[in-house]
Amino acid sequence: MIPDWLPPVLDYMLKGLRATLWIAFLSTLFATLLGVAIGVTTVARSRFLRYVGLIYVDIFRGVPSLLVLLFVFFSLPQMGVSTSPLVASVLGLATWGAANIAEITRGAVQSVPRTQEQGAEALGMGRWDTLVYVVAPQAVRRFLPPYVGQVTVLIQATALTSIVGVVDVLGSARQMMDRLSYVDGNSHAIAIYGLVLVAFFAICYPLTLLAQWLEGRLRT
Amino acid sequence: MTIGFGDELVRLLHGLGASLLISAIGIALALIIGCFLGALRYSGLPIVTQLIAIYVNFFRCTPLIVHIFFLYFGLPEIGVKLSPFQTGWISLALWGGAYQVESFRAGFKAVPPQEIVAARALGMSALKSFRYVTLPLGVRVSVPAAATVTLTQFRSSAFMVAIGYAELTSVANKIVSETYAVLSVFGTAALMYLVVCMLMSYGARRLERSLSVPGMGALR
Numbered sequence: 064m065i066p067d068w069l070p071p072v073l074d075y076m077l078k079g080l081r082a083t084l085w086i087a088f089l090s091t092l093f094a095t096l097l098g099v100a101i102g103v104t105t106v107a108r109s110r111f112l113r114y115v116g117l118i119y120v121d122i123f124r125g126v127p128s129l130l131v132l133l134f135v136f137f138s139l140p141q142m143g144v145s146t147s148p149l150v151a152s153v154l155g156l157a158t159w160g161a162a163n164i165a166e167i168t169r170g171a172v173q174s175v176p177r178t179q180e181q182g183a184e185a186l187g188m189g190r191w192d193t194l195v196y197v198v199a200p201q202a203v204r205r206f207l208p209p210y211v212g213q214v215t216v217l218i219q220a221t222a223l224t225s226i227v228g229v230v231d232v233l234g235s236a237r238q239m240m241d242r243l244s245y246v247d248g249n250s251h252a253i254a255i256y257g258l259v260l261v262a263f264f265a266i267c268y269p270l271t272l273l274a275q276w277l278e279g280r281l282r283t
Numbered sequence: 284m285t286i287g288f289g290d291e292l293v294r295l296l297h298g299l300g301a302s303l304l305i306s307a308i309g310i311a312l313a314l315i316i317g318c319f320l321g322a323l324r325y326s327g328l329p330i331v332t333q334l335i336a337i338y339v340n341f342f343r344c345t346p347l348i349v350h351i352f353f354l355y356f357g358l359p360e361i362g363v364k365l366s367p368f369q370t371g372w373i374s375l376a377l378w379g380g381a382y383q384v385e386s387f388r389a390g391f392k393a394v395p396p397q398e399i400v401a402a403r404a405l406g407m408s409a410l411k412s413f414r415y416v417t418l419p420l421g422v423r424v425s426v427p428a429a430a431t432v433t434l435t436q437f438r439s440s441a442f443m444v445a446i447g448y449a450e451l452t453s454v455a456n457k458i459v460s461e462t463y464a465v466l467s468v469f470g471t472a473a474l475m476y477l478v479v480c481m482l483m484s485y486g487a488r489r490l491e492r493s494l495s496v497p498g499m500g501a502l503r
């Protein structure tokens with residue numbers, strides 16, 4: 064039943080899928096670390112820090128992810144850093160994703176009523192202790208649902224890395240289509256793109272369900 | 284590295300024009316799809332609701348870039364040949380439409396049930412109460428969410444670089460490959476995206492303020 068062109072394509076696309084997952088994991092990790100840090104600066108007391116954070120968020124949320132990716136991809140070699148497309152992609156996606164995560168962090172922190180901080184201050188807690196022990200545990204409820212949504216956005220954005228030459232699930236699919244059309248004259252484009260769509264759906268749909276479930280559960 | 288910027292700037296502005304054109308068509312169609320299907324999904328009609336849910340979940344859980352490739356490289360297999368321009372606006376409309384369905388459905392759901400009960404008590408049919416009560420109120424509540432989607436659609440028009448449609452990011456990418464002036468060219472393109480996004484969000488905020496329903500709103 065299985066057409067003979069399919070097994071090698073699937074085999075190669077699974078390698079691509081592994082690259083997609085790896086890029087998604089690394090960009091999510093770095094975007095989260097950077098994003099939460101920047102999000103915290105946007106609610107800092109120091110006006111300077113606040114502005115730096117807000118400017119970062121406004122710039123990177125206002126430009127297309129692909130533009131950031133291309134910029135990082137082309138500017139790294141000019142700065143004398145020669146890296147693989149994969150590293151450039153992770154850097155680009157993380158820089159861009161961090162802005163969105165920073166905005167989510169800011170919203171979550173601001174959703175905690177001011178009185179909580181005032182109470183902590185009255186108890187003699189320092190600014191940092193207040194943030195860690197009082198604000199953060201309450202902000203997490205508002206943070207998690209949109210954060211999970213943002214992770215699906217980042218996973219989907221990894222498909223853009225095929226444009227700069229990463230052999231991710233989409234890149235591998237495109238290479239196989241080129242090969243098939245060269246060998247048999249039929250690229251099987253609909254079937255192969257269909258497989259790519261199914262792969263992304265299978266990863267992202269459970270995550271959107273998780274986001275919905277979290278939203279229902281963590282509603283205060 | 285310095286380059287004569289006059290010529291490049293004109294090319295970038297042409298690119299911006301092309302971005303605005305496909306975005307405008309995609310955005311308008313997505314709003315129509317969103318309002319119409321959002322109303323149908325809100326209605327809870329059996330089968331129709333499930334079909335719309337499949338459309339929404341599928342498009343929200345798969346990357347736009349794969350839809351673009353599917354439309355442009357996949358459909359010719361069954362004899363449907365789309366130009367880069369057509370692929371651009373169709374993909375933006377279908378993808379954005381899925382997000383707009385949710386914006387509008389949330390808006391309709393935010394209309395207090397008392398309003399609808401009151402409309403029905405006045406002898407309006409279900410359809411009439413939707414047309415004269417839920418629709419006008421719901422659409423007004425939907426404005427902020429719909430505006431967010433609209434901005435994302437504009438930024439995502441950059442993805443058409445993958446099929447060679449000469450929008451802003453493609454033009455910038457081309458100029459960079461000719462001149463290697465990464466920072467100035469991508470920087471200018473980024474500035475153009477930022478300015479358009481700022482103008483759009485300013486417009487959206489004004490619209491939001493003038494349309495906000497007293498005592499409702501405050502959604503999201």
